[in-house]
Amino acid sequence: MLSGSYKRKRFSLLALIILIGISVKAQDTRPLTLQEAITLSLKNSHKLKASSARIEQATADVQQALDNRLPNASVSGSYLRLAHPNLNLKTKALSGGSDTSSHNSAFPSVNQAMYGSANISYPLFTGGKIKYGIESAKYLQQATILDEANDKEAIILNTINAYINLYKAGATVNVVKENLNQSQTRDSVFSRLEQNGLLARNDLLKAELQTSNISLSLLDAENNKRMATINMDLLLGLPEHTILQTDSTSFENITTLKTIGDYEQMAIQNRKDIQALSFRQKAAHAAIDIAKADKLPSIALTGGYIAANIPKVLSITNAINIGVGVKYDIASIWKNKAKTQQAYAREKEIMATEAQLDDDVRLQVNRDFENYLLTVKKIEVYKKAVLQSQENYRITKNKYDNALVNTTDLLDANVLLLQSKINLAVAKADVYLAYNKLLQTTGTLSSSTTF
Numbered sequence: 001m002l003s004g005s006y007k008r009k010r011f012s013l014l015a016l017i018i019l020i021g022i023s024v025k026a027q028d029t030r031p032l033t034l035q036e037a038i039t040l041s042l043k044n045s046h047k048l049k050a051s052s053a054r055i056e057q058a059t060a061d062v063q064q065a066l067d068n069r070l071p072n073a074s075v076s077g078s079y080l081r082l083a084h085p086n087l088n089l090k091t092k093a094l095s096g097g098s099d100t101s102s103h104n105s106a107f108p109s110v111n112q113a114m115y116g117s118a119n120i121s122y123p124l125f126t127g128g129k130i131k132y133g134i135e136s137a138k139y140l141q142q143a144t145i146l147d148e149a150n151d152k153e154a155i156i157l158n159t160i161n162a163y164i165n166l167y168k169a170g171a172t173v174n175v176v177k178e179n180l181n182q183s184q185t186r187d188s189v190f191s192r193l194e195q196n197g198l199l200a201r202n203d204l205l206k207a208e209l210q211t212s213n214i215s216l217s218l219l220d221a222e223n224n225k226r227m228a229t230i231n232m233d234l235l236l237g238l239p240e241h242t243i244l245q246t247d248s249t250s251f252e253n254i255t256t257l258k259t260i261g262d263y264e265q266m267a268i269q270n271r272k273d274i275q276a277l278s279f280r281q282k283a284a285h286a287a288i289d290i291a292k293a294d295k296l297p298s299i300a301l302t303g304g305y306i307a308a309n310i311p312k313v314l315s316i317t318n319a320i321n322i323g324v325g326v327k328y329d330i331a332s333i334w335k336n337k338a339k340t341q342q343a344y345a346r347e348k349e350i351m352a353t354e355a356q357l358d359d360d361v362r363l364q365v366n367r368d369f370e371n372y373l374l375t376v377k378k379i380e381v382y383k384k385a386v387l388q389s390q391e392n393y394r395i396t397k398n399k400y401d402n403a404l405v406n407t408t409d410l411l412d413a414n415v416l417l418l419q420s421k422i423n424l425a426v427a428k429a430d431v432y433l434a435y436n437k438l439l440q441t442t443g444t445l446s447s448s449t450t451f
Helices: 002-028 034-042 046-067 130-194 203-235 248-252 260-270 272-293 332-401 407-441
Strands: 029-034 074-083 112-124 243-246 298-310 313-328
Touching: 029 034, 034 130, 034 272, 046 130, 112 313, 112 332, 130 203, 130 243, 130 272, 203 243, 203 407, 248 407, 260 272, 260 332, 260 407, 272 332, 332 407
Parallel strands: 029 243
Antiparallel strands: 074 112, 112 298, 298 313
């Protein structure tokens, strides 16, 4: 009875472990659409988090520039402990015609002093430095926001690329597996033929060698799929061993293609890096105005309060002052020249960069447009290649069955069929990637509904 009970417990425990293993395995497999992948990548992107931090910093810089319009205020105070000084007054008017030492009882004993002050200054005129500083900070803030939008476009395209690579890796594995099964079945047939003396041993070895090569190709394809999966998991913030099931239905959603001129115009209007550079050019121009403002005087409304107490000697209260202060840095006349030149040079650099970027964008649009057209044309070629390779294999197989061709011809025809199937399997994904690369080049990927 004890032995039977022990066996039942062991069986129940084993069944529980198996069920838990199956459950864990099922949890590790996750169907994933392209839209879900994009949403997760944007949510978990370290690059976007860094961009958000830069926006926060730029926003703080704007607030700091605005704070320069507020009055400056300071409070200070001191308590001093004094030693007993030795005073010897030589002036006869004070000493009655004779020297008077510090020990004379006519002088009080001073051993401490206290004083405090409060000052406030409100800028009335700074030559425009505060105004242009605020403008510059706001321009740079807008540029930083656009940088984040540009990073978002790049992340979306990177996610699409990673998703398509994963799909292509999976499609390649499926095609190679199918071909391997066919090759193993053929090897079994050839082996029986060889055993019955109907097939040369050399032909059987050729077939088995091709099966081995296909097995090696399958190992490479599976390894590529594993690496693509790990890359996708890390990109989405998922556990790196999560198995992802891609969905190719998204690859069909491509709208009618516009003209190259339309895409160039879209790029000029929508590219966030172009817009960001424009704001940086404005900030550089504001920096020139700031450099010029350094040559002008600054005027401020000032006010203060002073209180002091030296026991037995002096007490000051209600010493309030108010007035207008003027400050002019004379050295700026000869020191400001280099600073102004630097500001002008920075503006010229940005303007030249902006012109270069305009040329680069036009080149990128033309390149991606032509690449998209090329991938579309390749699909038609791949479809014909599959039909041709299938027909070629059918004819070659018939000839082989009638002893009109050798085993090498049959195996070569099979290799061509395998390669054509792989090419067609990934062609639509390549077209979709090329189209979205064109959208990213025009700055409209994040606003597109193709995913």
